[in-house]
Amino acid sequence: MTNDIRKVALVFGGSRGIGAAIVSRLAEDGYTVPFTYVSREDAANDLVGKVRAAGGEALAIKADSAKPEDLSAAVGTTIDRFGRLDVVVVNAGVARMGLVDAVPLEDLDLQLDVNVRGVYLAIQAAVPHLKEGGRIITIGSNIAIRSGFPGASVYQTTKAAVAGMVKGLALDLAPRGITINNVQPGPTKTDMISALGNEATDMVIGMTPLKRMAEPAEIAGLVSYVARDEAGYVTGASLTIDGGFAL
Numbered sequence: 001m002t003n004d005i006r007k008v009a010l011v012f013g014g015s016r017g018i019g020a021a022i023v024s025r026l027a028e029d030g031y032t033v034p035f036t037y038v039s040r041e042d043a044a045n046d047l048v049g050k051v052r053a054a055g056g057e058a059l060a061i062k063a064d065s066a067k068p069e070d071l072s073a074a075v076g077t078t079i080d081r082f083g084r085l086d087v088v089v090v091n092a093g094v095a096r097m098g099l100v101d102a103v104p105l106e107d108l109d110l111q112l113d114v115n116v117r118g119v120y121l122a123i124q125a126a127v128p129h130l131k132e133g134g135r136i137i138t139i140g141s142n143i144a145i146r147s148g149f150p151g152a153s154v155y156q157t158t159k160a161a162v163a164g165m166v167k168g169l170a171l172d173l174a175p176r177g178i179t180i181n182n183v184q185p186g187p188t189k190t191d192m193i194s195a196l197g198n199e200a201t202d203m204v205i206g207m208t209p210l211k212r213m214a215e216p217a218e219i220a221g222l223v224s225y226v227a228r229d230e231a232g233y234v235t236g237a238s239l240t241i242d243g244g245f246a247l
Protein backbone atom coordinates (compact mmCIF):
# COMPACT_ATOMS: atom_id res chain seq x y z
CA MET A 1 0.00 0.00 0.00
CA THR A 2 1.29 3.48 -0.76
CA ASN A 3 0.48 6.51 1.34
CA ASP A 4 -2.09 7.98 -1.04
CA ILE A 5 -4.25 4.85 -1.05
CA ARG A 6 -3.70 3.87 2.56
CA LYS A 7 -6.52 1.79 3.96
CA VAL A 8 -7.78 2.66 7.42
CA ALA A 9 -8.01 0.20 10.32
CA LEU A 10 -9.79 1.38 13.49
CA VAL A 11 -8.76 -0.49 16.65
CA PHE A 12 -10.98 -0.16 19.72
CA GLY A 13 -8.75 -0.53 22.80
CA GLY A 14 -5.34 -0.09 21.18
CA SER A 15 -3.16 1.62 23.78
CA ARG A 16 -1.65 -1.40 25.54
CA GLY A 17 -1.12 -5.14 25.38
CA ILE A 18 -2.65 -7.10 22.53
CA GLY A 19 -4.36 -3.98 21.12
CA ALA A 20 -1.07 -2.07 20.94
CA ALA A 21 0.56 -5.00 19.13
CA ILE A 22 -2.36 -5.00 16.67
CA VAL A 23 -1.98 -1.24 16.07
CA SER A 24 1.75 -1.65 15.41
CA ARG A 25 1.27 -4.66 13.14
CA LEU A 26 -1.51 -3.08 11.05
CA ALA A 27 0.59 0.10 10.72
CA GLU A 28 3.50 -2.07 9.49
CA ASP A 29 1.07 -3.68 7.06
CA GLY A 30 0.44 -0.20 5.62
CA TYR A 31 -2.81 0.83 7.26
CA THR A 32 -3.46 4.19 8.86
CA VAL A 33 -4.49 3.16 12.37
CA PRO A 34 -6.74 5.31 14.56
CA PHE A 35 -7.24 3.57 17.91
CA THR A 36 -9.12 4.19 21.15
CA TYR A 37 -8.05 4.17 24.77
CA VAL A 38 -9.97 4.92 27.97
CA SER A 39 -7.49 6.01 30.63
CA ARG A 40 -3.86 5.55 29.59
CA GLU A 41 -3.24 8.66 27.51
CA ASP A 42 0.49 8.25 28.16
CA ALA A 43 0.60 4.76 26.67
CA ALA A 44 -1.58 5.88 23.75
CA ASN A 45 0.67 8.84 22.92
CA ASP A 46 3.81 6.68 23.20
CA LEU A 47 2.32 4.24 20.73
CA VAL A 48 1.45 7.00 18.25
CA GLY A 49 5.08 8.18 18.53
CA LYS A 50 6.44 4.68 17.89
CA VAL A 51 4.22 4.13 14.85
CA ARG A 52 5.16 7.51 13.37
CA ALA A 53 8.87 6.93 14.06
CA ALA A 54 8.58 3.74 12.03
CA GLY A 55 7.04 5.67 9.11
CA GLY A 56 3.41 4.80 9.80
CA GLU A 57 0.37 6.80 10.82
CA ALA A 58 -1.74 6.36 13.96
CA LEU A 59 -4.16 8.51 15.91
CA ALA A 60 -5.14 8.11 19.58
CA ILE A 61 -8.82 8.75 20.35
CA LYS A 62 -10.13 8.81 23.92
CA ALA A 63 -13.34 6.73 23.91
CA ASP A 64 -14.82 4.58 26.66
CA SER A 65 -16.26 1.36 25.21
CA ALA A 66 -18.82 1.36 28.03
CA LYS A 67 -20.31 4.59 26.60
CA PRO A 68 -22.30 4.21 23.37
CA GLU A 69 -21.79 7.88 22.42
CA ASP A 70 -18.00 7.50 22.69
CA LEU A 71 -18.03 4.55 20.31
CA SER A 72 -19.95 6.38 17.59
CA ALA A 73 -17.79 9.50 18.14
CA ALA A 74 -14.63 7.41 17.58
CA VAL A 75 -16.00 6.17 14.27
CA GLY A 76 -16.99 9.76 13.38
CA THR A 77 -13.49 11.04 14.15
CA THR A 78 -12.01 8.30 11.98
CA ILE A 79 -14.19 9.20 9.00
CA ASP A 80 -13.67 12.96 9.48
CA ARG A 81 -9.88 12.58 9.65
CA PHE A 82 -9.21 9.83 7.14
CA GLY A 83 -12.32 9.64 4.95
CA ARG A 84 -12.70 5.85 4.91
CA LEU A 85 -12.87 2.72 7.01
CA ASP A 86 -11.67 -0.69 5.83
CA VAL A 87 -10.93 -2.79 8.92
CA VAL A 88 -12.40 -2.66 12.43
CA VAL A 89 -10.77 -4.50 15.33
CA VAL A 90 -12.66 -4.59 18.63
CA ASN A 91 -10.07 -5.49 21.25
CA ALA A 92 -11.05 -3.42 24.32
CA GLY A 93 -11.84 -5.75 27.17
CA VAL A 94 -11.80 -6.03 30.95
CA ALA A 95 -11.48 -9.03 33.25
CA ARG A 96 -12.67 -9.08 36.86
CA MET A 97 -12.26 -12.39 38.66
CA GLY A 98 -14.49 -13.58 41.51
CA LEU A 99 -16.46 -16.60 42.66
CA VAL A 100 -20.18 -16.44 41.93
CA ASP A 101 -21.20 -15.50 45.47
CA ALA A 102 -18.67 -12.65 45.57
CA VAL A 103 -19.14 -10.88 42.23
CA PRO A 104 -20.18 -7.25 42.80
CA LEU A 105 -22.88 -5.88 40.50
CA GLU A 106 -20.46 -3.24 39.22
CA ASP A 107 -17.98 -5.93 38.06
CA LEU A 108 -20.79 -7.80 36.31
CA ASP A 109 -22.04 -4.63 34.63
CA LEU A 110 -18.57 -3.39 33.62
CA GLN A 111 -17.66 -6.65 31.91
CA LEU A 112 -21.02 -6.91 30.13
CA ASP A 113 -20.86 -3.22 29.11
CA VAL A 114 -17.30 -3.30 27.71
CA ASN A 115 -16.89 -6.91 26.55
CA VAL A 116 -20.34 -7.48 25.04
CA ARG A 117 -22.45 -4.34 24.60
CA GLY A 118 -19.38 -2.25 23.70
CA VAL A 119 -18.31 -4.80 21.08
CA TYR A 120 -21.75 -4.86 19.50
CA LEU A 121 -22.17 -1.08 19.51
CA ALA A 122 -18.68 -0.48 18.10
CA ILE A 123 -19.52 -2.78 15.21
CA GLN A 124 -22.96 -1.19 14.77
CA ALA A 125 -21.38 2.27 14.56
CA ALA A 126 -18.74 1.13 12.05
CA VAL A 127 -20.83 -1.00 9.71
CA PRO A 128 -22.42 1.86 7.70
CA HIS A 129 -18.92 2.96 6.64
CA LEU A 130 -17.59 -0.44 5.56
CA LYS A 131 -17.68 -1.43 1.93
CA GLU A 132 -17.45 -4.75 0.08
CA GLY A 133 -14.27 -6.45 1.28
CA GLY A 134 -14.54 -4.80 4.71
CA ARG A 135 -13.21 -6.71 7.69
CA ILE A 136 -14.40 -6.85 11.31
CA ILE A 137 -12.29 -8.70 13.87
CA THR A 138 -13.23 -9.15 17.52
CA ILE A 139 -10.80 -10.24 20.22
CA GLY A 140 -12.57 -12.86 22.28
CA SER A 141 -10.80 -15.45 24.41
CA ASN A 142 -10.17 -19.18 24.46
CA ILE A 143 -12.04 -19.06 27.78
CA ALA A 144 -15.18 -19.22 25.63
CA ILE A 145 -14.19 -22.87 25.10
CA ARG A 146 -12.40 -23.76 28.32
CA SER A 147 -11.94 -21.87 31.56
CA GLY A 148 -10.13 -24.52 33.55
CA PHE A 149 -10.22 -22.58 36.82
CA PRO A 150 -12.93 -21.09 39.04
CA GLY A 151 -13.63 -17.38 39.45
CA ALA A 152 -13.96 -16.40 35.79
CA SER A 153 -17.67 -17.03 35.20
CA VAL A 154 -18.64 -13.49 34.17
CA TYR A 155 -15.61 -13.01 31.92
CA GLN A 156 -16.27 -16.43 30.37
CA THR A 157 -19.91 -15.46 29.77
CA THR A 158 -18.84 -12.32 27.92
CA LYS A 159 -16.34 -14.07 25.66
CA ALA A 160 -18.79 -16.86 24.82
CA ALA A 161 -21.28 -14.12 23.90
CA VAL A 162 -18.78 -12.61 21.47
CA ALA A 163 -18.21 -15.99 19.78
CA GLY A 164 -21.98 -16.23 19.27
CA MET A 165 -22.25 -12.60 18.20
CA VAL A 166 -19.86 -13.01 15.25
CA LYS A 167 -21.90 -15.91 13.88
CA GLY A 168 -25.09 -13.85 13.76
CA LEU A 169 -23.30 -10.79 12.41
CA ALA A 170 -21.51 -12.86 9.75
CA LEU A 171 -24.93 -13.81 8.36
CA ASP A 172 -26.14 -10.19 8.48
CA LEU A 173 -23.03 -8.89 6.72
CA ALA A 174 -22.30 -11.63 4.17
CA PRO A 175 -24.65 -10.16 1.53
CA ARG A 176 -22.58 -6.96 1.70
CA GLY A 177 -19.25 -8.79 1.24
CA ILE A 178 -18.07 -7.91 4.75
CA THR A 179 -16.47 -10.63 6.88
CA ILE A 180 -16.39 -10.80 10.67
CA ASN A 181 -14.23 -13.14 12.71
CA ASN A 182 -13.30 -13.62 16.35
CA VAL A 183 -9.66 -14.16 17.35
CA GLN A 184 -9.54 -16.08 20.65
CA PRO A 185 -6.17 -15.71 22.42
CA GLY A 186 -5.07 -17.84 25.31
CA PRO A 187 -2.79 -16.53 28.08
CA THR A 188 -0.84 -13.63 26.61
CA LYS A 189 1.89 -11.48 28.19
CA THR A 190 0.03 -8.25 28.99
CA ASP A 191 -0.96 -6.12 31.98
CA MET A 192 -4.30 -7.93 32.14
CA ILE A 193 -2.69 -11.24 32.98
CA SER A 194 0.11 -9.89 35.16
CA ALA A 195 -2.57 -8.19 37.28
CA LEU A 196 -3.70 -11.68 38.30
CA GLY A 197 -0.35 -12.27 40.05
CA ASN A 198 2.57 -14.70 39.66
CA GLU A 199 0.73 -17.69 41.08
CA ALA A 200 -2.08 -17.41 38.52
CA THR A 201 0.41 -16.81 35.71
CA ASP A 202 2.41 -19.91 36.66
CA MET A 203 -0.82 -21.90 36.86
CA VAL A 204 -1.98 -21.00 33.34
CA ILE A 205 1.49 -21.67 31.91
CA GLY A 206 1.38 -25.07 33.59
CA MET A 207 -2.03 -25.74 31.99
CA THR A 208 -0.77 -24.76 28.52
CA PRO A 209 0.69 -27.62 26.43
CA LEU A 210 3.32 -25.30 24.88
CA LYS A 211 4.34 -24.22 28.42
CA ARG A 212 4.49 -20.51 27.75
CA MET A 213 2.27 -17.49 27.27
CA ALA A 214 1.77 -15.87 23.87
CA GLU A 215 3.58 -12.72 22.86
CA PRO A 216 1.06 -10.00 21.91
CA ALA A 217 2.71 -9.86 18.46
CA GLU A 218 1.68 -13.49 17.85
CA ILE A 219 -1.97 -12.56 18.35
CA ALA A 220 -1.50 -9.52 16.12
CA GLY A 221 -0.10 -11.79 13.40
CA LEU A 222 -3.39 -13.72 13.25
CA VAL A 223 -5.36 -10.46 13.16
CA SER A 224 -3.16 -9.29 10.29
CA TYR A 225 -3.97 -12.47 8.36
CA VAL A 226 -7.73 -12.19 8.88
CA ALA A 227 -7.61 -8.56 7.73
CA ARG A 228 -6.03 -9.46 4.38
CA ASP A 229 -7.81 -9.98 1.07
CA GLU A 230 -6.63 -13.61 1.01
CA ALA A 231 -8.75 -14.33 4.12
CA GLY A 232 -11.92 -13.33 2.28
CA TYR A 233 -13.51 -16.79 2.59
CA VAL A 234 -13.19 -16.87 6.40
CA THR A 235 -16.26 -15.51 8.18
CA GLY A 236 -18.19 -16.19 11.37
CA ALA A 237 -15.20 -18.10 12.69
CA SER A 238 -13.68 -18.10 16.14
CA LEU A 239 -9.96 -18.69 15.62
CA THR A 240 -8.25 -19.93 18.76
CA ILE A 241 -4.56 -19.13 19.34
CA ASP A 242 -3.69 -20.47 22.77
CA GLY A 243 -0.73 -22.86 22.75
CA GLY A 244 -3.19 -25.75 23.03
CA PHE A 245 -4.76 -24.60 26.33
CA ALA A 246 -8.33 -25.36 25.25
CA LEU A 247 -7.59 -28.82 23.81
Ligand SMILES: NC(=O)c1ccc[n+]([C@@H]2O[C@H](COP(=O)([O-])OP(=O)(O)OC[C@H]3O[C@@H](n4cnc5c(N)ncnc54)[C@H](OP(=O)(O)O)[C@@H]3O)[C@@H](O)[C@H]2O)c1
Pocket residue numbers: 012013014015016017018019020036037038039040041043063064065066091092093094095114139140141142184185186187188189190191192193
Ligand atom coordinates in the same frame (compact mmCIF):
# COMPACT_ATOMS: atom_id res chain seq x y z
N1 LIG B 1 -3.96 -11.16 28.03
C1 LIG B 1 -4.59 -12.32 27.90
O1 LIG B 1 -4.12 -13.34 28.42
C2 LIG B 1 -5.87 -12.42 27.12
C3 LIG B 1 -6.33 -13.71 26.79
C4 LIG B 1 -7.49 -13.85 26.05
C5 LIG B 1 -8.17 -12.71 25.63
N2 LIG B 1 -7.72 -11.48 25.96
C6 LIG B 1 -8.50 -10.34 25.47
O2 LIG B 1 -7.66 -9.53 24.67
C7 LIG B 1 -8.09 -8.17 24.76
C8 LIG B 1 -6.90 -7.32 25.18
O3 LIG B 1 -6.41 -7.80 26.42
P1 LIG B 1 -5.01 -7.34 27.03
O4 LIG B 1 -4.51 -8.51 27.79
O5 LIG B 1 -4.16 -6.71 26.00
O6 LIG B 1 -5.54 -6.26 28.09
P2 LIG B 1 -4.81 -5.01 28.77
O7 LIG B 1 -3.34 -5.22 28.77
O8 LIG B 1 -5.52 -4.83 30.06
O9 LIG B 1 -5.17 -3.79 27.78
C9 LIG B 1 -6.52 -3.46 27.61
C10 LIG B 1 -6.68 -2.46 26.49
O10 LIG B 1 -8.08 -2.21 26.32
C11 LIG B 1 -8.35 -0.85 26.62
N3 LIG B 1 -9.61 -0.72 27.34
C12 LIG B 1 -9.99 -1.32 28.49
N4 LIG B 1 -11.21 -0.90 28.86
C13 LIG B 1 -11.61 -0.01 27.91
C14 LIG B 1 -12.77 0.78 27.73
N5 LIG B 1 -13.76 0.80 28.64
N6 LIG B 1 -12.83 1.58 26.64
C15 LIG B 1 -11.81 1.62 25.74
N7 LIG B 1 -10.69 0.91 25.87
C16 LIG B 1 -10.59 0.09 26.93
C17 LIG B 1 -7.18 -0.37 27.48
O11 LIG B 1 -7.09 1.05 27.39
P3 LIG B 1 -6.26 1.91 28.50
O12 LIG B 1 -4.81 1.68 28.18
O13 LIG B 1 -6.69 3.32 28.27
O14 LIG B 1 -6.63 1.37 29.84
C18 LIG B 1 -6.03 -1.13 26.82
O15 LIG B 1 -5.63 -0.52 25.63
C19 LIG B 1 -9.23 -8.15 25.76
O16 LIG B 1 -10.46 -8.19 25.07
C20 LIG B 1 -9.03 -9.42 26.55
O17 LIG B 1 -10.22 -9.89 27.11
C21 LIG B 1 -6.58 -11.31 26.69
